[in-house]
Amino acid sequence: MNIEIEELAKEFGTTRALHPVSLSIPSGALVALLGPSGSGKTTLLRVLGGLEFPTSGRVLFGGLDATGLSVQDRRAGFVFQSYALFRHMTVFENIAYGLRARPRRERPAEAEIVRRVNRLLELIQLPEIGGRYPNQLSGGQRQRVALARALAIEPRMLLLDEPFGALDAKVRKELRQGLREIHDRTGLTTVFVTHDQEEAMELADLVVIMSMGRIEQVGKPTEIRARPATDFVRDFTAA
Amino acid sequence: MSDIALTRPVPVTTEPPLARYLLIGLAAVFVALFLFAPLVTVFVEALRQGWVGVIDALRLPDAQAAIRMTLTIAAIAVPLNATFGIAAAWAITKFDFRGKAFLITLIDLPFSVSPVVAGLMLVLLFGANSTLGGWLIANDMPIVFAFPGILLATLFVTFPFVAREIIPVMIEQGRTEEEAALTLGASGWRTFFTVTLPNIRWALLYGVLLCNARAMGEFGAVAVVSGKIRGETATMPTMVEMFYNEYLSVAAFTLAAVLAMLALLTLLLKSLLEWRHAELLAATRRH
Numbered sequence: 001m002n003i004e005i006e007e008l009a010k011e012f013g014t015t016r017a018l019h020p021v022s023l024s025i026p027s028g029a030l031v032a033l034l035g036p037s038g039s040g041k042t043t044l045l046r047v048l049g050g051l052e053f054p055t056s057g058r059v060l061f062g063g064l065d066a067t068g069l070s071v072q073d074r075r076a077g078f079v080f081q082s083y084a085l086f087r088h089m090t091v092f093e094n095i096a097y098g099l100r101a102r103p104r105r106e107r108p109a110e111a112e113i114v115r116r117v118n119r120l121l122e123l124i125q126l127p128e129i130g131g132r133y134p135n136q137l138s139g140g141q142r143q144r145v146a147l148a149r150a151l152a153i154e155p156r157m158l159l160l161d162e163p164f165g166a167l168d169a170k171v172r173k174e175l176r177q178g179l180r181e182i183h184d185r186t187g188l189t190t191v192f193v194t195h196d197q198e199e200a201m202e203l204a205d206l207v208v209i210m211s212m213g214r215i216e217q218v219g220k221p222t223e224i225r226a227r228p229a230t231d232f233v234r235d236f237t238a239a
Numbered sequence: 240m241s242d243i244a245l246t247r248p249v250p251v252t253t254e255p256p257l258a259r260y261l262l263i264g265l266a267a268v269f270v271a272l273f274l275f276a277p278l279v280t281v282f283v284e285a286l287r288q289g290w291v292g293v294i295d296a297l298r299l300p301d302a303q304a305a306i307r308m309t310l311t312i313a314a315i316a317v318p319l320n321a322t323f324g325i326a327a328a329w330a331i332t333k334f335d336f337r338g339k340a341f342l343i344t345l346i347d348l349p350f351s352v353s354p355v356v357a358g359l360m361l362v363l364l365f366g367a368n369s370t371l372g373g374w375l376i377a378n379d380m381p382i383v384f385a386f387p388g389i390l391l392a393t394l395f396v397t398f399p400f401v402a403r404e405i406i407p408v409m410i411e412q413g414r415t416e417e418e419a420a421l422t423l424g425a426s427g428w429r430t431f432f433t434v435t436l437p438n439i440r441w442a443l444l445y446g447v448l449l450c451n452a453r454a455m456g457e458f459g460a461v462a463v464v465s466g467k468i469r470g471e472t473a474t475m476p477t478m479v480e481m482f483y484n485e486y487l488s489v490a491a492f493t494l495a496a497v498l499a500m501l502a503l504l505t506l507l508l509k510s511l512l513e514w515r516h517a518e519l520l521a522a523t524r525r526h
Binding site: 049072075086087097102149150 | 425
């Protein structure tokens with residue numbers, strides 16, 4: 001599903017987190033929102049997920065206006081920076097949460113829920129950990145469980161906030177590969193936020209560089225490297 | 240090499256033994272003298288005339304009415320304040336709005352206001368001399384010197400306990416788990432019952448126990464608004480005072496012992512729950 005962002009702005013009180021920005025994300029793309037902290041990248045991601053509402057501008061999902069759509073109705077799989085796993089539930093119940101939360105008519109039968117959760121546990125290559133609690137997992141395992149939980153709702157897109165931020169370098173490399181594989185297998189339009197330019201350049205099809213609430217440049221990693229559009233992009237990618 | 244091995248290691252992370260035993264002993268004596276001795280005295284005094292005296296005291300209609308009154312008040316006040324406390328804590332920790340600091344101050348107000356003043360405030364507001372009170376009495380809905388007044392006083396005094404206990408926990412846990420539940424399609428209510436409530440249940444339990452202890456034990460505010468009418472508006476703490484002033488010391492201490500037992504029972508309940516759920520408690524602690 002393609003995503004269109006039209007003249008989107010967000011203000012928190014008197015501070016402008018996002019100046020009017022426009023961006024179009026083709027269906028099935030893996031997009032990185034790259035920028036230093038305070039550049040507005042997380043705000044943009046949260047607006048897409050329905051966790052913040054824009055001050056002005058529009059968001060279109062698959063050509064339809066989704067600006068006022070509630071967070072529940074967006075069906076956007078969201079992976080939080082600290083993963084936000086439900087600490088009082090087992091891994092199995094965490095992943096099943098979105099399925100159980102559906103209205104009765106649309107809720108799968110218990111056997112179907114078990115089947116789907118087990119399939120997701122296999123997808124993230126952790127088939128044995130369904131009975132554990134989040135604090136019994138390593139950081140990398142938590143991240144993958146959060147991804148499985150987001151995928152369980154059969155999302156229309158995948159949104160990830162600094163998905164590798166809290167991990168050490170080795171795990172980070174492995175999980176980057178894991179995300180790429182899951183993206184390629186599901187074909188979901190995926191947007192992730194990062195401040196690590198190497199990560200963005202290596203993983204994404206399309207990199208959106210942001211600074212001070214504005215989009216500085218949008219392009220393929222090779223294009224951005226070859227032709228930085230502004231001084232900021234040149235400095236930021238050289239660092 | 241051998242020199243080092245021969246010197247006795249001096250522990251650097253603790254005090255010398257003498258200082259340790261002295262400090263621990265001091266604390267133990269203090270606890271025994273100021274915590275256990277009074278508790279034991281209450282039971283000893285109650286049993287001064289044996290079990291017969293205790294049973295006679297509990298047969299007094301005034302004592303029974305006081306026990307009923309206190310239990311009824313607690314049974315209404317605690318669930319109400321648990322609900323208000325959760326609502327207030329939810330609003331304060333999960334949303335940003337104007338006047339938040341003021342709301343927090345309001346919640347703390349009962350802690351800083353003397354209970355007697357709180358009782359007096361109710362008397363001034365609803366008493367026979369006020370316009371509102373006069374109208375209420377004329378319409379047969381008296382508040383002061385009646386059940387509603389005692390309930391209002393208890394509600395006011397015990398309001399902060401639940402909110403104060405769960406606000407820090409909710410702040411520490413942040414909003415992301417709730418946000419995650421919403422992105423997974425859960426409604427606000429479902430999020431509250433399946434994510435927020437389970438995460439605060441221990442703090443909530445402590446808050447409820449504290450609230451309950453205070454609701455049953457409150458004296459000052461209740462003494463002012465209830466008028467201490469025997470058999471009608473007297474609660475256990477006010478009845479204890481009345482018995483004692485009338486030199487009915489066995490009755491006074493018996494009622495005090497029942498009150499103490501209720502407190503001990505809640506403590507026991509808390510420990511039991513903690514013990515039974517120790518494993519889950521350890522597993523779900525913040526990672």
